[in-house]
Amino acid sequence: MKKTTPTMKDVAKEAGVALGTVSKVINGIPVGETYKVKVEAAIKKLNYQVNTYARGLKTSKTETITLIIPSLNLPFFASFAYEVEQQAYAHGRKLILCCSNGIPEKELDYLLLASQSKTDGIIALTYSDISNQVPNNIPLIAFDRKFDNYQIPRIASDNYEGGILAIQKLLEFGCKSPVFIGFHSSFPGEADKRFDGYIEACKKNQLKPVYLYATDSEDCHDSIYNFIKEHENKDTHTLDFDGIFANTDLHACIAIHVLKELGYSVPDDVQVIGFDGTKKFYPGEEYMVSTIRQPLPELAKKCIDMILDEDNYPIPTLTLLPVTYEYGGTTIG
């Protein structure tokens, strides 16, 4: 059945202005007088009703979007928070930032903001067991993390394809025996599919899967050290693998650190590919390691769009964006 109620997009089209401008006028945020007149004329002509949000939300009153992330101390989290702020602002929304440190009570405290209509929507990257306590009817997007509550839409990178891409690249660069090294949260999330992608890539290429895949409660350095020692021939000072796909750039850095401790060279003895797309502190445009890059600006935009886009009905339960391989000095290409 064709939808006939006019939307904010229709208003923008009619007025010949950007969607963000319409949003600003509706929310009483100052725009140039010419724009304001155009938007108001379009609203009148189309008989646009502000409170027609597809997800049944109340008219935006708070002008805020809330982001829940564990911290800002990892570059990945800091960059994601930055991109979400930029996208929220482009849509006339301020960002409420919660660094939860994984404390469930704090996460719930911020989720409450939405149920009390104190924020227009929440983007949550949580690593705690709050699945069963989240109501269905709040405007919540789960980033990366999987909630038991299946009504909550999830947005993530295509981690599975990323896992396959990493192995494909290592094989292209001449590796014969790539291994997987990773640590996962005890709560299920989309990032777990990096490992699934590795297993699939092994199957496809008739390789025997060899991996370290422990929970993040383990000591990463010691676990990686023990794993590498198990795969070392002490007499010849050689390893029985020649490539590592690590499930984050941080774990790739730790693996490289351990390899150097043990006297192996990267990328000559072992090529390493991480995951995330973390940039170096300086020079700023270089990747810290060769990596599968998550498209953070696009992921942030998708999260904001999904909260604000009234035309997006039904809301997809899962949206994955494509990843890319980026060179960062720890592979030969």
Added chain:
Amino acid sequence: MKKTTPTMKDVAKEAGVALGTVSKVINGIPVGETYKVKVEAAIKKLNYQVNTYARGLKTSKTETITLIIPSLNLPFFASFAYEVEQQAYAHGRKLILCCSNGIPEKELDYLLLASQSKTDGIIALTYSDISNQVPNNIPLIAFDRKFDNYQIPRIASDNYEGGILAIQKLLEFGCKSPVFIGFHSSFPGEADKRFDGYIEACKKNQLKPVYLYATDSEDCHDSIYNFIKEHENKDTHTLDFDGIFANTDLHACIAIHVLKELGYSVPDDVQVIGFDGTKKFYPGEEYMVSTIRQPLPELAKKCIDMILDEDNYPIPTLTLLPVTYEYGGTTIG
């Protein structure tokens, strides 16, 4: 004259609970029933009036503090934002985060939130020319930056003492000729005093000041490269300085990069001390370079306290917190 009006602190003392608990009860944020009863009894007993903020603010209704910073892409900014969020939450406040990218219009947009009573206070780390557009009567703390408007309280590290400390350490470590390398914003701020501290330390120790101090519109790498080449004896492949105090950790990293390009070793040929206290990505507890550390958790706490503490009258116009020297591998000690 002794103040007799009861304060939130008095209520906390009377009720035997933390200040944050009183704040939560006043702002309608859920706390344990026992605490709530205690706080309410204390409010009644003391006849505490919620709207007695020393700075004449309206009763806190928004439960938010706003932070304006340029971005989250430098670890220093990300860490400061994290600490401000932690401190705000501890006081029952949510954080509104603005990454301004130095765009004056965006900064003003967020400053407006306070004048419209949509946020309880603003902490601003701005690098643009908005001094004259900021009203006197909004709850604003300038972090690091100096506004022309002298009524706005400033909080910063003791940058001047930090400059003196850096040179003192380099001399302690055997340097004879430490130079200063830095780039400054065209807008005045407390960070400019790092250079003043360097000059003072030279005077104290009867050293001739030698420095590169350009505006941040210059290309840092090229400027540092040219500066070092000017101080190089090509025949002997030696430099006429043996220590660098760089005014940020980022500039220290660039200087180290250039020194390596030119075949000099750090810390053997040249010892380098930066400023900020930036940690490495991995291992997480190590400093990226030897550095003068800014006490970020304490600075964040001071900013939040100054916005919320009703007893703090008159508000100090400038508050400086002490810095410390931290070893990061680019000095001998």
